Amino acid sequence: MGQPKVSVDLILSKLAEDAERTQAKAQRASDILFEPLDTDIATTPYDIVYEEDRVKLKIYSSTTDIKIQTPLLVVYALINRETMLDLQPGRSVVQSFLNHGIDLYMVDWGYPTRKDMFLTIDDHVNGYMNNMVDFILAKQKLDKINLMGICMGGTFSVIYAALYPKKIKNLITTVTPTHFDTDKGLLHTWMKYIDADQMVGTYGNIPGDIMNFGFLLLNPARLMIDKYVGFIENMDNKKFVENFIRMEKWIFDSPDVPGETFRQFIKDCYQDNLLIQSKMRVGGKRVNLKNITMPLLNYYGRYDHLVPPEACELLTSKVGSKDVEDVCLDSGHIGIYVSSKCQKEFAPRIAGWLKARDKAKKKTRTKQSSAKKTRRKTGVKAKHTRGTK
């Protein structure tokens, strides 16, 4: 009798071993799930220094003596919440910025209610953002601040920097869509089919749960199945469980998006791609990207399925600034901020970039204006400058 083609006995014994392991794991998991878990997010202390309607301005004060003189204002997207930047101790962009001597201001857009459905991009950019920038400038007795935008907040920051270039010293865009006419990301493909007028007419504000369901559908195999299989496999690991629940808390904490803002964002950006062509109009003014003359650092993720590199990388070639840099990390949309690998790379690099421009303020101003445009493109995996254009 020869050797069987398929070693069924081995497969079965492996299955039996797995069943035993699973049983033991389930026992440990139940112990963990019944004991108190530390799943708080956004625990870094802050103060609210400005409030307007539902919008708040948080301030985190730097913990070190060596400080970057110019404070940084971080503008998060209207989708999900800014708590993602302070998800857990040891994985906090906020903490990292503070440790690098940055005085940090952060916009908390709050939870829009039905009365906010008429708020447009103009209200967010020329209204709330501009009022907050003016508040910081007056408080700090400065002419300019540093501005960093995240995702849709990055798009708002680009619009703001183009409309108020005199108030912005350095601009940092992270996973920021500016070029929408690409079929690389599913979101870009799907948005072409969305009838924004109908959705706004129906819902007023676009419900966060509907947006979240849409995001889950971008990759149901991973986001609706594999993710939870991973949880079950690791649910006997307390740290893993705590971190997983923190992420769940953040990801499903989705404020609604004000209807009129959604309508303009979908139509002007996703469907007509006006921003990158400097044709978008906000508050009656044209958003001319050539007005962005301040240094620009543009971060994006190579594996970002929401905002693919193609949607981000064109910006640096369209702005008027001569000091621009693209940094492509080997990460996804959220991984840039929360993965342990990127923690070591992302915030420290931004701090270094700001520090260099903070010191060089007076020395290089005239030099930069006459210098040739320097466009650098960096991939973190390679850890060297890949090209200078």
Place this chain on the structure above:
Amino acid sequence: MTDRPQDKTGSEFILSEWLKTTTEFWKPWFSMWGGISEKTDETAAKKDKHRTRVEESLETTRKAWESMSSMMVEPETIESLFKGSSGLPVILMNLAQTSWTGFMHLQQKWLENVGRVGESTGSYTFENLDEDSLKVWNELYEKEFRKYLNIPQLGLTRLYQENMLQVTDAYNLLQANVAEFFHLLYLPIEKSLKSMQVQMTELTDEGELPEDPKTYYQMWIKALEGQYMTLFQSEEYGQHLRKTLASVSAFSKAKKAVLQDVLNMLPVPTQKEMDELYKEIYLLKKKIRALEKNT
């Protein structure tokens, strides 16, 4: 008037006798009622003034009956009645014919519609029942059944009826579209399992079946992810997405219209009224902010 002997077996005689008997039968009842009424009324002198509406009604009915029966028992009346009745079958026939034609017309329309149900399903075959049945049902509903909910409503409550019918229609469409959309989302699972079967067969043939069960899961999830990516990038998915979202919106709007009708009857502001108020507040705030900046 013709002088002819009374035929005591004829229908004229029977009718005349029946009317007489009936009148004679009811006479004492009417009198008795009146009598009771008189006895119970202590102020008989004023009884005319204080007669109840029931009494008056009974009195009127009695008089009308008596007058009609006395007229009816006259031989001339009975004769003319029976002469005219020879035309009754014709009238009845005409009435019946009109009703029958109308009924048949409706019946025909229904039958035509049922016939078209078959035509609608012609574009799909029921051989692939799993894949096509939802599409078939959707098409059937939209082409054949939906129109019954869109028949114009009449009368004072027509708007409310229309809103109710519209919400029913929107709900049916939502159910159909959501079912079709979720079926589309299920297809990758089915396809990934099929591709797993093929892979397993190949591996079995090659004697390379993995020992670790996790490897099978990894194979499947990778196949599933691939299938979803293919589906999501397709034009078909985009169209379904659009259609589903549109039907969700339509249902939501129709539901709101009905709720609005209900809220209009209650002492609470409707969403429409609140939205108008929110818009006014929004515009006023904008004006105030602009004025503040200018001063």
